[in-house]
Amino acid sequence: MAAAVAAIRRSSARLSSILRFPFSTIAPHSEPPASAGPNPFSALRSAIHSESDPNRIAELFQSSAHLPRFHAHRDLFGFAVQKLARARRPDLVERVLSPFLSDPRSPKSEGFLVRFISLYSSAGMPDQAAATFDRIPDIIGRPRSDKSLSALLSAYLHNRRFDLVIKTFNRAPKELGISPGVISHNILLQALCRKGDVKTASNVLEEMGKKGVKPDIVSYNTLLSGYLKKGDDDRFEAILNEILNNKGLEPNVVTYNCRISKFCQISESRTAEELLEVMISKGIQPNLMSFGTIIRGFIKEGIVSAAVRVFKRMRTVKRKNGSESLSPNVEIYVLLIRGLIEQNEFCEALAICKECLTKKIAPPFEVVKELIDDLLRDSKVDEARDVVAKMRTITKGDAVDAWKKLEGALSL
Template sequence: MSKVGSSLYSRLHGIFKESSIATVKPTKPRKQTKSSKFPSKLKESSASSVALGDGSNSSNDAKESKATKLTRKVENFKKSCESESFRQIHGLYSAFIRRLREAKKFSTIDEVLQYQKKFEDIKSEDFVIRMMLLYGYSGMAEHAHKLFDEMPELNCERTIKSFNALLSSYVNSRKLDEAMKAFKELPEKLGITPDLVTYNTMVKALCRKGSMDDILSIFEELEKNGFEPDLITFNTLLEEFYRRDLFVEGDRIWDLMKSKDLAPNIRSYNSRVRGLTRNKKITDAVNLIDAMKTEGISPDVHTYNAFITAYRIDNNLEEAVKWYNEMKENGLTPDTVTYCLLIPLFCKKGDLDKAVEISEEAIKHKVLSRPNMYKPVVERLLGEGKIDEARQLVKNGKLQSYFRYLPNLSSGKKKTPSSPVSSPVLSDD
């Protein structure tokens, strides 16, 4: 690699050479904990169901019913796609594909996205880019690449924008070697000139891969082609260094960013806050928030989640609730991460009433649920014999996957509540 005087490459080289892969502190793997068994009453209910003839046939019927419901929802979604205004609502596509991804229905994802080729929108590069990114978020980058290759046949212009979407698809699918291969081979082959978005995407890919030498190579090429790194570039580096607990190197990147007259934003600060709270440097993290406020930057939900996460790991309910309350006092709405941290912690500490309260709060705010997000509170309600309360919580949230946990104690059979109003978007798990 050639030297570039006092360039950004040279300055970064001085930082990166002290942070070789061999010395990078690996991210600690999360402990895998076995799911706790459901209450004995639930087991007895299941046994009663078998005794009453509600056994394997019932299970097969349930599977068939689930498949039928999925087919109907897919057909409803495809029918909705016939509307031009519906096709312009990105969120509906993202929500539907996400549900399919969580259910591991990858062939159905391909079916739904292939269906979009029948519309005139497919001639729009922006529309194709949306399809490619949905493939990428689903771990189906090869399908995104296939669609990229088909763009000329679809009478759709192929520019640096769709090439960048292809790279993002590989990165989001965590297929980093494939992203590097496409970056090295396709621009010259297709006559496409990389832009700053291209380089930022590759910096993100190489940070995930952990290759400092390759990151330096990207920066050297970036400079040779006349580009200057922007705030996105530096924020990507900051997130990587602080995530790996390389504070000295991260702080040098911070100083380098400011030397280029790039002011840190909330994402910059959050990367630093997460690194500090993860290492139990709470006082330093609080001081950083104070410094952030003096620069006119207010903490967001991710800032508070960093503190809640730290105290959740320590099972410190009092401090976790303190930051949760401060978040709300500052007019912020907790997100999925907040509730996924707090609901099981309240249950673990035996405060079932509060667990129910914040579960209902999450439902009221229409917070996107995650698999098993409400499982701890449903389990605990059933364990204490509060079947009606559990059923009401599941019903209020239209939490389809939790219906199976609710026995009808009078007959020993599971009660199947009426389904919520049908929607082209799959219901929450």
């Protein structure tokens, strides 16, 4: 371990050298020459990835800020901010981002500043996102547009500041001189629905057309989802009919997922499965939520064999790029393992658990223990030991000691 840490520090030191010297004489905004040595941006990302000290991450990031076109490397900004946010260091996020807002080399564009609003949002810093929004006219020399308004509203929504979404939206036309477009309206609809105020959201949807803002499928899906969560069947069906009868709207995966959820809520998972096939036939690619909802529905109804069938169907559905099939997440694996154990289908539960472990996904310990206990009661000692061995291999970090303690209590 000490050797690995030393190697990382040597790599970081080499990066600092690379960042300080090879490009120090290059004019701003010029491209580094091909002969300049290792790609400094790749080296920086690698060093940040390896570094666990948030202060050092900030130092590495700042040491590269002088590089030509550094501001254009969005992934580096996002990656660094993500690591600092996970370390709960908003002070360091502010330290690495704020200089770019006053740097004369930074682009004087609204789009560039919208990126910073989004970065502050992802770091859980909506107040800094708002401060950036306020500075936009002074930095770019012209008024803000709906683009920056929607970015700020999204930051508030992402951080569950629903009242600020509503307040900012309402003051936009008169106080900010911005006419909210469809994206800003959609964010308002989401905030209202997440507050549980679907009635007001419905009124907003009706008013959009009167203001010359045409609602899109996202607008209607937001209301559809809101009424689904409210359990208002009549309004759910009314919004769904508007979608299906409006030639300007094309139902998408969210629309179908709402309908699938509705059927599963009323124990009609077979109908939901049929709708899944209709969806696929129309060229609309289902996602994990589509399959997970139906699997959960069948398990709730006690039809575990049908849940396994849907699970296997998932393997035949390709992702958008067509390169591979959808891969189950830990929630789907756990649903199936638990459901199969309840039905005493230990062989199938074991097979799915092994697949989960092969992908280095560790189910909750209590689920694994329940499976192991059942295998032992069924005299499948070797199979139980195999599960234990695989769990021991993939368990990492703070969970290692907890697993060792659990493993010691097993009758193996």
